[in-house]
Amino acid sequence: MPLTLDALAILDAIDRRGSFARAAEELDRAPSSLTYAVQQMEAELDVLLFDRSGHRARFTPAGRVLLEEGRALLGAAQTLENRTRQVASGWEPRFALALEALLPWAPLVPLLDAFYALGQTTEIRVRQEVLAGSWDALVSGCADLVVAGGAPPPGAGVRTRPLGVLEFVFCVPPGHVLSRAGKPLTQAEVAAHRAVVIADTARNLPLRSAGWLQRQPRLTVDDLPAKLAAQQAGLGVGALPRWLAETEIAAGRLVGCAWAGGNPRETFYLAWRSGESGRALDWFVRALSQPGVFAGVFDAE
């Protein structure tokens, strides 16, 4: 073990304080102890780290490289130490939260702010998933906690908590024939028009369909912004979450249509694998369950 963190810390102190003597003072060790440690390392590496020709010792080029890049090593060691302590204290090293792509990202911001304010170094990953993709991510372990719509997959192993009901508004471009119907639309009326749908991200679970008919012509896109853009551009029609549709309709970029039997709705759930525990999981379950987090997005459950 030619390098030791202890010796790298000595180099660091020598550089910062400017001399062996002052570094020794900072480290509460005798100067000869530093001499010993440095010579030890020089012998192991078979490299001179200091130029001792003058009165005071100066770093050689090699010594300077070891000093500077050693600092990165010391920093990484410090980080690892913190991380280990936190994992031991129950905080997960990594935590993945999957959010249904139909939901806005904004409500997460204050939540993440609050989480980071705890000072934990748990690394958060937020991923967007579509339809069954959220459940898929959960059961496959790609996500530790999901906010997903529709019924959870059978076979259990998943704990859920209902969050609220998302209402959809069927939207068409301004001037579209469907906007002139004058009465609530039915599926039969809509079937002739191209639907813009978001591709399900599920890789293992059976795909779901939502808001479109099997024989309807359709344009498939990856996410909600793409769907919105496509509908704005007049490439097709389709239902949008109310929180999004409202601003678009108010801005005149889309027209909302009534739907026969009332607007479609879907219940959304918070879900995690049963049997898992961790303080980040607990924290996020509690935080996301708080009423008001998704204010303006969900109706009362």
Place this chain on the structure above:
Amino acid sequence: MPLTLDALAILDAIDRRGSFARAAEELDRAPSSLTYAVQQMEAELDVLLFDRSGHRARFTPAGRVLLEEGRALLGAAQTLENRTRQVASGWEPRFALALEALLPWAPLVPLLDAFYALGQTTEIRVRQEVLAGSWDALVSGCADLVVAGGAPPPGAGVRTRPLGVLEFVFCVPPGHVLSRAGKPLTQAEVAAHRAVVIADTARNLPLRSAGWLQRQPRLTVDDLPAKLAAQQAGLGVGALPRWLAETEIAAGRLVGCAWAGGNPRETFYLAWRSGESGRALDWFVRALSQPGVFAGVFDAE
């Protein structure tokens, strides 16, 4: 110093060999020595790294994090050790090569391949400089070795070695009036047309002019690709290095014009600060001096 590289290496061996006993064998130490080191680290961190409830010790989650991320630390330490030795043996930690922007990048590729094949950790930076900018980079220390055109700056301190002569072809867009001259062009004839020139990157040395007249209208761009694009787009005229002009002329994207008194030429030099030494410098001086490196770019010197 709660973490030590030695202890991390012990964790690594325990995981790879599957038990304290076999790890001890690999490390040529008694098993109780490993127990001691692990307990030491556990005490410093105040974290249990192994679950000792069963027959054989198993990593706790915290222990596993420390193990896995500790391996990255061990790897970095090994790299730093190599690098320190290499620097001590004369290889520069960093090496900056400035290449005149009028020259193609391609000849450097096999050279860099060969350099990296040496297994050195010297970090190479290649920068493009224009006209006096190369010399400026050299004397100011921003570059350790340059391939630059024209006379080196006075005041010495710089060693040079001629590499070859770059020939320029005066190019105009297809159909341009100058292309119909029928005889070699003179500066007076060209002066009325906008010249596309590359801005000198020098920050301290006096700027140079090349290939254009003081009173000529001009469009200044940053590099050779921009100059080429501008000339192709018919924004102006100007001399291009022969290696570049030939393909453009052959493709019909530009037209080459004869120049009164023969095409302009400029000698290019390899140059470095005298008094500096280093194995990367030696290596690159030797490699770039090899005949054939710039084949097709330079004429014989």
Place this chain on the structure above:
DNA sequence: CAATTCGTTCAAATTATTCGAACATGCCGC
């Protein structure tokens, strides 16, 4: 030129680490 600061050396003291033997525990084959 004296006073100071510096880094090193050396022997002694102290501390940390290692070892080996003894022990307790759980696993496996019979």
Place this chain on the structure above:
DNA sequence: GCGGCATGTTCGAATAATTTGAACGAATTG
């Protein structure tokens, strides 16, 4: 179910390592 085995730990002794403080020579400072 019951020895045999391999495991990891404990403990005291042995060994190796680090640390200390005093002394020294060299370079710097006022």
